[in-house]
Amino acid sequence: xxxxxxxxxxxxxxxxxxxxxxxxxxxxxxxxxxxxxxxxxxxxxxxxxxxxxxxxxxxxxxxxxxxxxxxxxxxxxxxxxxxxxxxxxxxxxxxxxxxxxxxxxxxxxxxxxxxxxxxxxxxxxxxxxxxxxxxxxxxxxxxxxxxxxxxxxxxxxxxxxxxxxxxxxxxxxxxxxxxxxxxxxxxxxxxxxxxxxxxxxxxxxxxxxxxxxxxxxx
Numbered sequence: 001x002x003x004x005x006x007x008x009x010x011x012x013x014x015x016x017x018x019x020x021x022x023x024x025x026x027x028x029x030x031x032x033x034x035x036x037x038x039x040x041x042x043x044x045x046x047x048x049x050x051x052x053x054x055x056x057x058x059x060x061x062x063x064x065x066x067x068x069x070x071x072x073x074x075x076x077x078x079x080x081x082x083x084x085x086x087x088x089x090x091x092x093x094x095x096x097x098x099x100x101x102x103x104x105x106x107x108x109x110x111x112x113x114x115x116x117x118x119x120x121x122x123x124x125x126x127x128x129x130x131x132x133x134x135x136x137x138x139x140x141x142x143x144x145x146x147x148x149x150x151x152x153x154x155x156x157x158x159x160x161x162x163x164x165x166x167x168x169x170x171x172x173x174x175x176x177x178x179x180x181x182x183x184x185x186x187x188x189x190x191x192x193x194x195x196x197x198x199x200x201x202x203x204x205x206x207x208x209x210x211x212x213x214x215x216x217x218x
Contacts, residue, residue, distance in 0.1 A: 002126060003158035003174040007100055010124075011077050013163045013171040018081035021058055028063035028092065032118060032147040033210040038203050044145050044214055048113035052137065054101045055120025059085035059094060066094035073097065073112075075104045075121070101125055105133035114143045122146035122213075123175045126158070127183075131190035138217040144192070150199045150211040151177035183213050193218040 033039040042061075045051060048070060053062050056074025058081070066072040066089070073095045076082050082098040089096075097104065101121040115134050117123065122130065123146070134144050156178050163171040178186070180197035187195035192215040200210045 002128075003160075005126075005174060007077070009171065010173045011079070013173055014076070014078035015080045016163060016171065018078045018084065022081065022084045022088075023058070024088070026058060026060055026088070028060055028067055028089075030061045030064040032145075032212055033200060033202075034119070034149075034208070035203050035210075039200055039210065039212070044143070044212075045114040045116060046143055048143075050112045051114045051116065052110075052112045053120065054105075054115060054117045054122065054134075055124065056085070056096065057081065057118075057120060059089050059096060061116075061118055062094040062096075063089040063092040066092040073110075075099050075101055077101070102129055102133060105130075105137055108137075111137055111139045112142060113139055114145070116144070117146035117148075119148050120146070123148040124173055125176070127176055127178075127186045127190075131187055131192075135191045135217055140217060142217045144187075144215045144217070145213065147210055147212045148175075149177075150209055151179060156182070180211065180213075183211070187213070187215040191218070192216060 030042045050071040051065055053074040056062055056076045062072045062074045075097050077100055079098050082096045085096045158174040159177055161173055161175055183197040184195040195215040197213040200212055202209050
């Protein structure tokens, strides 16, 4: 049975996250993994003129791309985060929109050269619903790239996640975990011409790696 997302409750969760995650002294940066200076860079996006980040969080990656002349737009569920990023990165030209990602992709007709997610909406949205919408919003030959932690062995599909530990008010959401070949099948079934998924090793042995997935539209 599909996970039942409560968007109002999840908005509150991400507003709470925004209060702790956003740093006023942050600088633009782009990194696919959870380890600074580790892994590939934005070249996985190709040479896009326009990008959309889904679940853009603190906006650092969008600001980085916008400073390099790319038309950069981000969508995030948290009104607090979007307000903070709009103020913080106003001089870069990056644009931030407050919306639920499935609604945004369904209702807006803009097409992009690349759509991406860094530990963002691709991790927290049902891929059966998300991937076909992403495909529709990509120009021919456009790329979709996302990163997130790899699945814990034996724990696949939607996984419940509480905010801030196991005490206090119960705020939770669902994130989605699959083995790399399953991600590839989900993407090709959604209409992508090619899909490649791999788990990058962490810079230190025994530490958590990073799932990195790249798909190309026909």
